[in-house]
Amino acid sequence: MYAIVGPTGSGKTEAxxxxxxNLGRAALLSADSRQVYRGMDIGTAKQKDTGSTPQYxxxxxxxxxxxxxxxxxxxxxxxxxxxxxxxxxxxxERRACLLVGGTMLYIDSVVYxxxxxxxxxxxxxxxxxEVQPVDKLYAELLKKDPAAxxxxxxxxxxxxxxxLEVIAxxxxxxxxxxxxxxxxxxxxxxxxxPSWEELEKRLRTRAETMLTAGLVEETQRLINRFGSDLPLLxxxxxxxxxxxxxxxxxxxxxxxxxxxxxxxxxxxxxxWWRGRKEITWSSSVQMLLEQLEDDxxxxxxxxxxxxxxx
RNA sequence: CCGGGGAUGGCAGAUCGGCUAUGCAGCGGACUGUAAAUCCGCGUAGGUAGGUUCGACUCCUACUCUCCGGA
Numbered sequence: 001m002y003a004i005v006g007p008t009g010s011g012k013t014e015a016x017x018x019x020x021x022n023l024g025r026a027a028l029l030s031a032d033s034r035q036v037y038r039g040m041d042i043g044t045a046k047q048k049d050t051g052s053t054p055q056y057x058x059x060x061x062x063x064x065x066x067x068x069x070x071x072x073x074x075x076x077x078x079x080x081x082x083x084x085x086x087x088x089x090x091x092x093e094r095r096a097c098l099l100v101g102g103t104m105l106y107i108d109s110v111v112y113x114x115x116x117x118x119x120x121x122x123x124x125x126x127x128x129x130e131v132q133p134v135d136k137l138y139a140e141l142l143k144k145d146p147a148a149x150x151x152x153x154x155x156x157x158x159x160x161x162x163x164l165e166v167i168a169x170x171x172x173x174x175x176x177x178x179x180x181x182x183x184x185x186x187x188x189x190x191x192x193x194p195s196w197e198e199l200e201k202r203l204r205t206r207a208e209t210m211l212t213a214g215l216v217e218e219t220q221r222l223i224n225r226f227g228s229d230l231p232l233l234x235x236x237x238x239x240x241x242x243x244x245x246x247x248x249x250x251x252x253x254x255x256x257x258x259x260x261x262x263x264x265x266x267x268x269x270x271x272w273w274r275g276r277k278e279i280t281w282s283s284s285v286q287m288l289l290e291q292l293e294d295d296x297x298x299x300x301x302x303x304x305x306x307x308x309x310x
Numbered sequence: 311c312c313g314g315g316g317a318u319g320g321c322a323g324a325u326c327g328g329c330u331a332u333g334c335a336g337c338g339g340a341c342u343g344u345a346a347a348u349c350c351g352c353g354u355a356g357g358u359a360g361g362u363u364c365g366a367c368u369c370c371u372a373c374u375c376u377c378c379g380g381a
Binding site for chain 2: 008032033034043044066068069070071072073102103104105106108109112114115116117118119120121151152153154155156157158159162165166174177178179231232234235236237238239260261262264265267268269271272274
C-alpha cells in the first residue's frame with residue numbers, strides 16, 4: 001500500500017493514476033475532505049476520469065450532511081480491508097491500494113491508525129460552551145486534563161470545546177486519545193512537491209481553468225440547492241467564486257486571489273509534512289515513478305499483486 | 311496662483327514627547343470527530359532638511375509630493 005501526499009495542485013492524482021497503471025492491479029483511495037461531496041467537482045479539482053482504475057471515497061455524500069473524520073476513517077478502513085488486508089476478498093477483486101490526497105489529518109488517521117474518540121459531536125453542548133469566554137474554557141480543560149496544555153493552544157476555542165466534549169462523554173482525559181497505535185497496514189509514503197515557482201504557475205493555470213470550466217455555475221447550483229449559507233461554500237475556490245459573483249472582484253482579481261489562497265493552503269500542508277522522515281519526496285511525477293523503479297518498489301508491489309491475482 | 315487637509319511597514323489604517331497599535335499579505339509553527347477548518351509565533355515603519363528637547367514618528371520652520379476647494 002502506498003500513500004501519495006503533497007500540496008494542492010502538485011499533481012498527486014496524476015501520479016497515482018500512472019503508478020496504478022504501472023502496478024497493474026491497483027485502486028485509488030481519495031483522502032480529500034471536500035471531494036467526498038457530490039456536486040463539488042470543479043472547485044475541488046476532482047478527477048472523475050481515472051481510466052480503468054477504480055477510485056474510492058469520492059462523491060459519497062451530499063453537501064448538506066457533513067462527513068466527519070471518524071466516519072471517513074471507518075469507510076477507508078473498510079475499503080482497504082476489502083481490497084488488500086483480510087484475505088476474504090476473492091483474488092480478482094484484490095488490488096494494491098494507493099491512498100492519495102491532500103487532507104493531512106485523513107491520511108495520518110489511516111497511516112498511524114489513530115484511535116479517534118468515539119464521541120459524536122453534540123451540537124447542544126457545543127452551542128452552550130461557545131458563548132463562554134475562552135480563558136474560562138481553557139482553565140476548565142487544564143483542570144480536567146493538564147496534559148492537553150502541550151497540544152491545544154489557549155485561544156483555540158473550537159479545539160478546546162471538542163476536548164471538553166470528549167472528556168464529558170467518556171470521563172477520560174482528551175490527551176489519552178492521542179496515543180499512537182500499531183499501524184494496521186504497511187504503508188510506503190511518497191511525497192510530491194514541485195518548486196514553489198512551479199506550484200504557483202500550476203495553481204494560477206488551474207484557477208483560470210476552473211473559471212472557464214464553470215466554477216461560477218457550479219457554485220450557483222450549490223446555492224440553489226442548499227442556500228447561500230451552506231458551510232461548505234466557505235471552501236477554497238468557492239469562497240472566491242462567491243466574491244466574484246457578488247461583483248466585489250473582477251475576473252483577474254479572482255484568479256489572483258484563488259492562486260494566493262491555494263498557495264497559502266499549500267504552505268500549511270507542507271508545514272504538516274515537513275520533517276517527516278518516512279516520506280520520500282519527489283519534485284515531479286516523472287521523478288516519483290523513476291524513484292520507485294530504482295528502489296524496486298514497483299516490481300515488488302507488482303509481484304505482490306500478481307501473486308494476489310493467482 | 312491662493313486657501314485648506316495629508317504624507318506612518320508590501321498594502322490599508324490608529325495612537326503617542328520616552329512604553330508592541332491593529333488588520334490583510336509574507337515567513338515559521340501546532341494539529342486525533344468542522345481539518346480546504348481552527349489556532350499560535352515572527353519581520354518590515356514613520357517624505358526630505360533643519361530646529362526645540364535629556365529624549366521627536368509625535369512639537370516648530372522650510373522644502374518636496376499629494377488630495378480637496380477657489381481663481
